[in-house]
Amino acid sequence: MRRRPPTPGMDIVATSDPVYLRVVADIRRQIVDGSLLPGAPVPSRAQLTRKYGVGETAARHALRVLAAEGLIVGRVGSGHYVRAQPVLLPLHRWRLHDHHVPFGADPGPEDVRVTCDRRSETATATPDIALRLRLGGCATVARTHYVFRGDGRPIQLATSYEPAGLGESGPGVGPDEHLRGPAARLAALGIKVTEIVEQVRTRVPQPAESDALALPAGVHVLHVERTHWAGDRPVETSDIVIPGDRFRLIYTHAVQQ
Template sequence: MTFGEQPAYLRVAGDLRKKIVDGSLAPHTRLPSQARIREEYGVSDTVALEARKVLMAEGLVEGRSGSGTYVRERPVPRPVARSGYRPAGGANPFRQEQADERSRGTWDSRSEQAEAEPEIAERLRIAPGDRVMRTRYVFRENGEPMMLSTSWEPLEVTGRTPVMLPEEGPLGGMGVVERMAGIDVVVDNVTEEVSARPGLAEELLALGGVPGHVVLVIRRTFFASGRPVETADVVIPADRYRVSYHLPVR
C-alpha cells in the first residue's frame, strides 16, 4: 500500500457507505453478503468482513440473528437545547436538561444516599467517601427514552434540609437553582463539558440503542460562590439527538 492509499476494507466500506447515504441501499435492505462483497470488489473474506464491521460500528447497519445484516433506518437528529435562560416559574428536571419549550417530556427518577467515588468527590471538592445524594433519571420525549442523567449533591449542603431529596418536599421537581435558593444557597455559575464515547451496555439498553453506538456525555456542575453544589452526567444518543446551545450575551 502506497502513502495515502486506503486499506482495502476502508475502500469497500466507503463505497457501501455511499450507497447507503444516497439511498441505493435503502433502510431495511439486506446488505450484500460476504461472498457477494468478495466477488464484486475482488477482495478476500477477511476484507469483506472488516468492511461490514466498519459499517456496523458506524451504526449504518445492524445484524439480525439468523437473517443477515441490514441497513438501519437513519433517524433525523433532533435538538436537545441547552440554555442559559430559564422559563418563568422555575424549571423542573426535564426543563433543566432539555430547555426547549416545544418539548413535552416525562421522566422517572430514583434517589439514594451513596459515598462519593473519587471522580465525583473531585468534581464536588469533597473527600472521597463523603455522603452524597445520587439521583438517576430517565427522560422520555413522546414516550421514547431520549436521555439519561445521574446527579450528585453533597449532603453537607442539602442534608437535613427540605431539598435533600430532589423529587420530594416543597420544591420537589424544581431545578437546582430554585431548590438551592430554598435553603439560601445562591447558584451563580454552571459549567458544562461535552464529550463522546461508546455507550455502556446498560445505557444503550435504557436508550434503545445497539452495542457500539456512540453517546454524547454532558458533564455539568452548578456552583454557589465558587463551591460546587451539584454535578451530573447527562447521556444522550448521538445518532438521534444533537446538542444545541443558546447562551446569553453579557
C-alpha cells in the same frame, strides 16, 4: 473592614424583590406572551419611569438586564427593540428539557410531553465525584438517578450527586421540580446558583445505558458533565447521557451588553 479570607458560608437568596426586577418581569412577560412582537419598540427610559413609577436608574437597569438576556436590542439614538429568535428564548434559562432538541424540524418545547422517573440513594463518593464536589476523602453523597422520557420514549439519562445532608433540610420535591432543573431545586433550598459549568464529550454507551435508552448498536452518546456552583464551591454535579444520533445540545451565549 476586611482582614479575614472569604467567609466559608453559602449564599442565601434574598427574599425581597428589587424594583427593577418588577419592570424586567413585566416586559419579559409581554415578550413571551406576544404582546410585544419581535421588532416592536420597548418603552424608553423616560416612558418607563412614568409608566411604572420608578426612577431612571431602575428603568435603565431593567433595560440593561433584558438586553443582557438577549430579549431586546438597544440602538443609540433610536430606542430598544424586541429581538427576533423567540425560539431560543427559553434556552437562556437553561431549563433541562429544553437542553436537547430532536433532529429535524424544531418542535416547540411544548410539543413533547416530558416525564421523569427518579431514584435516590446515599452512597460513598468515588474519588472522581469527591474531586468534582471538592469533598474530602470518603465523604457520603446523595445520588439520584433520572430517566427522562419524551412521549414515553427514553431520551436522557442523568445521575446527580450532592453532598449528603443538603436536600434533607429543605421542603419536599414537587412533581415537576426536576423538569425545571437543579438550579430551581437548589434555590428552593436557599442555595443561589451563580454558575453552571458543562463539559461535553462523546463516547460509546455502557451496556446499561444503551439498554435504558434503547439504542441500536454502534450509536454513540453525548456525555455532559455538569456542575452547579454557588459562589466558589460546587453544590451539585451530574452526568447526563443523551443519544448522539437523535439529539443535539444547544448553547446560547449573549456577548456582553
